[in-house]
Amino acid sequence: MVKKALTIAGSDSGGGAGIQADLKTFQELGVFGMSAVTAVTAQNTLGVHGVFPLSADAVSAQAAAIGEDLPPDAVKTGMLFNAEIILAAAESIEKFGWKNVVIDPVMIAKGGSALLQSEAVKAMVDHLIPLSAVITPNIPEAEAITGITIKNVEDKKEACRIIHNLGAASCLIKGGHEENAEESADLLYDGKVFSILKSKRIDTRHTHGTGCTFSAALTAELAKGSTIAEAAQTAKHFIQAAIEETLEIGEGHGPTNHWAFQKRMRQL
Numbered sequence: 001m002v003k004k005a006l007t008i009a010g011s012d013s014g015g016g017a018g019i020q021a022d023l024k025t026f027q028e029l030g031v032f033g034m035s036a037v038t039a040v041t042a043q044n045t046l047g048v049h050g051v052f053p054l055s056a057d058a059v060s061a062q063a064a065a066i067g068e069d070l071p072p073d074a075v076k077t078g079m080l081f082n083a084e085i086i087l088a089a090a091e092s093i094e095k096f097g098w099k100n101v102v103i104d105p106v107m108i109a110k111g112g113s114a115l116l117q118s119e120a121v122k123a124m125v126d127h128l129i130p131l132s133a134v135i136t137p138n139i140p141e142a143e144a145i146t147g148i149t150i151k152n153v154e155d156k157k158e159a160c161r162i163i164h165n166l167g168a169a170s171c172l173i174k175g176g177h178e179e180n181a182e183e184s185a186d187l188l189y190d191g192k193v194f195s196i197l198k199s200k201r202i203d204t205r206h207t208h209g210t211g212c213t214f215s216a217a218l219t220a221e222l223a224k225g226s227t228i229a230e231a232a233q234t235a236k237h238f239i240q241a242a243i244e245e246t247l248e249i250g251e252g253h254g255p256t257n258h259w260a261f262q263k264r265m266r267q268l
């Protein structure tokens, strides 16, 4: 039977990040995509020009409509914007007993706009992190969650341990923000073992939505029954292809290419 994945996230009118990136990625990986929209952003490759959050009730109602009829095999969260929406997402996940929960703790867009109110980080730690099969912070997000400064791999390991102790079954800290590195290395910790997912770092400004796309690919693979380690490896290949085969659209930080991974698979 077809596998189904749900994204609880914000809309990016520009199509490169948020629910648009998630649904495109689910589709490419052969999973039926569903969405509960948390906020509408007016956004393009040049930046975020407006944020219009929905009410927590609107988020709960979308989740309930899905839960009562179309139970997802995996769920991801993205932009949640405020503490009320975080609570609505957490309550829905608990009420319906959803498993394979991937938390992408989206906080700030690459241009600097806040996609999560800073006072909502505590709500995320208290209510959402304990429900996660895996959480996928970038380095600034891992710093905000743990309160430590991350400068090297030992700091990343310490942040993973702290986040695991906060209740995340696994923690994957992404390396996309390490701009001077030759490799883009992500660190995965399952509470026992650390593993590193490495790829050649691509010198490009077209990285809008990399985090959303990566976590959506991870979610799709979990929906299909992969382990977290397997799903993370496929997600890494998916995002590498999507960044390498750049689309060159928009005047600013362009989106990644959601078709590229499948194109490569067909050529093998």
Ligand SMILES: Nc1ncnc2c1ncn2[C@@H]1O[C@H](COP(=O)(O)OP(=O)(O)OP(=O)(O)O)[C@@H](O)[C@H]1O
Pocket (backbone or CB within 6 Å): 017, 108, 109, 110, 137, 138, 139, 174, 175, 176, 177, 184, 185, 186, 199, 200, 201, 202, 203, 204, 207, 208, 209, 210, 211, 212, 213, 214, 236, 239, 240, 243
């Ligand atoms: N320039 C790059 N070259 C290769 N891989 C990259 C590059 N930038 C990011 N990645 C990879 O993309 C994935 C997402 O990482 P990143 O740290 O960019 O997420 P993010 O900051 O949450 O993204 P965003 O907020 O724009 O959606 C990771 O697997 C990371 O290693």
Ligand SMILES: Cc1ncc(CO)c(N)n1
Pocket (backbone or CB within 6 Å): 009, 010, 011, 012, 017, 018, 019, 041, 043, 078, 079, 106, 108, 109, 110, 115, 208, 209, 210, 211, 212
């Ligand atoms: C709606 C939305 N979610 C997440 C991100 C982070 O890439 C973004 N820029 N916009």
